[in-house]
Amino acid sequence: MKLFFHFGRYFLLIKRVFSKPEKLSVYTKQILYEIDKIGISSLPIIAIISFFMGGVITIQSAFGFTSPLVPLYAVGFTVRESMLSEFCPTIVSLILAGKIGSNIASEIGSMRITEQIDALEIMGINSAGYLILPKIVAGVVILPFLIAISMFLGIVGGYIMGLAVGAVTSYEYIFGIQAFFEPWKLYYSFTKVITFAFLITSISSYFGFYTEGGALEVGKSSTSAVVYSSILILIFNFLITQLFYT
Amino acid sequence: MIEIKNIHKSFGSHKVINDVSFVFEQGKTNLIIGESGSGKTTILKLMVGLHEVDNGEILYNGENFPTLDLKGKQEIRKKIGMLFQGGALFDSQTLEENVRFPLDMFTDMSKEEKQERVNFCLDKVQLTNKNKLYPGELSGGMKKRAALARAIANNPKYLFCDEPNSGLDPKTSIVIDNLIQSLTKEFNITTIVITHDMNSVVEIGEKILYIYKGNPWWTGTGKEIFNTTNPELLDFVFASGFMKEIYHAVKNK
Structure with missing residues (x-):
């Protein structure tokens, strides 16, 4: 029953979030601020993880393909497929659910317990819209760019590390990353990213917005935000994959 | 003017507010006093719509607030300034951004006009040249004054103050009390102050509602409160032996 309660309250909150903004210029400023906070600040960690994951997948593939029937360009192909289809859109989103999700939930949760949200309400401002809409818009706009950079750096990381350890040649790797490319898989990846961006920002905001109590509860909201965002990312990953592949 | 008529509120089976009626007059500092847990803050939250009333009316110049739709409530709330505990x-946001926030949201003032208004409000609360400080860099008293500056930024018709003196030293408390009273008079605002500070009651209490266990128990002025025969109010007023001694010393003179 509690699940239905949360579903109902979540959708009512989303309805409030998408009601007409009081002043567009203030919201636009907030969106730009959130893009910087959510997106730009996540770039270093995403870059490091993607670069090294690309390298690791290259080495594992190169030394794992022991059959002489498997051509060496399969390494580049494997890196591209892993990075584009699964690692960057899903695993990086899960990492971002931890980083961005906990940040959003604790920020909004702290505002709730220190009466800052009440202050917004009493000023006649739709607090849900003012606090949450810019985060959702910023997430949906900036995460696809972050993931695109992650894909690029993953493939570059594979190339540099593959060459450095002598796992592949430059020609074979570059041939591999271009081989059998199907553009629809990019639509598939970015559909996932946009969905995950919405889930991370809205679910984390939901848990922050309905925090009750003190600092301990802010911590609990933050944990719940990360756990539920991650679970829903995995469920939606399955659903979207099913939708595109069948 | 704000009038509350026969308001009731329960949380589950626990009755918190029972049949409270009162008129909060314009241009006066109206006080709601009572012990901790008596329901003072609940009344305030009902008045601004942070809680829903079970029964009764809350009239803002004749408009019944609880029956208004969200848009109607937001229109009234734009005329409210509130100082939280x-x-x-x-x-x-910096102090300046905090005070400018309601102006950014609800006015079409130019950047210069907003800056002028922000500086005016910060001057009023004696925080001149503190514009660029963040709330984390302010003392408790400065935070209260800054919040007061934000509350008056958009020329409110109604000012709500929830325990403005809590956690402050007596000297700073007097500064805050005097500020609230002078702003009330200068801008002819309907001010409602929640407090259990007897100093505030005596200093700024022009019209007082005493709440006892969620019930309206006594009404009067700051001067009349010492002549009460109401035993619960006497307990509240003279809870501190020091207050009793001062009162008798002044009376015997």
């Missing part, structure tokens, strides 16, 4: 300043 903890200040409730936005942590991510």
Whole structure:
């Protein structure tokens, strides 16, 4: 029953979030601020993880393909497929659910317990819209760019590390990353990213917005935000994959 | 003017507010006093719509607030300034941005006009040249004054103050009390102050509602309160032996 309660309250909150903004210029400023906070600040960690994951997948593939029937360009192909289809859109989103999700939930949760949200309400401002809409818009706009950079750096990381350890040649790797490319898989990846961006920002905001109590509860909201965002990312990953592949 | 008529509120089976009626007059500092847990803050939250009333009317110049739709409520709320117990300043914004916030949201003032208004409000609360400080860099008293500056930024018709003196030293408390009273008079605002500070009651209490266990128990002025025969109110007023001694010393003179 509690699940239905949360579903109902979540959708009512989303309805409030998408009601007409009081002043567009203030919201636009907030969106730009959130893009910087959510997106730009996540770039270093995403870059490091993607670069090294690309390298690791290259080495594992190169030394794992022991059959002489498997051509060496399969390494580049494997890196591209892993990075584009699964690692960057899903695993990086899960990492971002931890980083961005906990940040959003604790920020909004702290505002709730220190009466800052009440202050917004009493000023006649739709607090849900003012606090949450810019985060959702910023997430949906900036995460696809972050993931695109992650894909690029993953493939570059594979190339540099593959060459450095002598796992592949430059020609074979570059041939591999271009081989059998199907553009629809990019639509598939970015559909996932946009969905995950919405889930991370809205679910984390939901848990922050309905925090009750003190600092301990802010911590609990933050944990719940990360756990539920991650679970829903995995469920939606399955659903979207099913939708595109069948 | 704000009038509350026969308001009731329960949380589950626990009755918190029972049949409270009162008229909060314009241009006066109206006080709601009572012990901790008596329901003072609940009344205030009902008045601004943070809680829903179970029964009764809350009339803002004749408009019944609880029956208004969200838009109607927001229109009334734009005329409200509120000073929260903890200040409730936005942590991510400087003092200047905090005070400018309602102006950004609800006015079409130019950048210069807004700056002028921000400086005026900060001057009023004696925080001149503190524009660029963040709430985390302010003392408790400064936070309260900054919150007061934000509350008056958009020329409110109604000012609500929830325990403005809590956690402050006596000297700073007097500064805050005097500020609230002078702003009330200068801008002819309907001010409602929640307090259990007897100093505030005596200093600024022009019209007082005493709440006892959620019930309206006594009404009067700051001067009349010492002549009461109401035993619960006497207990409240003279809870401190020091207050009793001062009162008798003044009376015997």
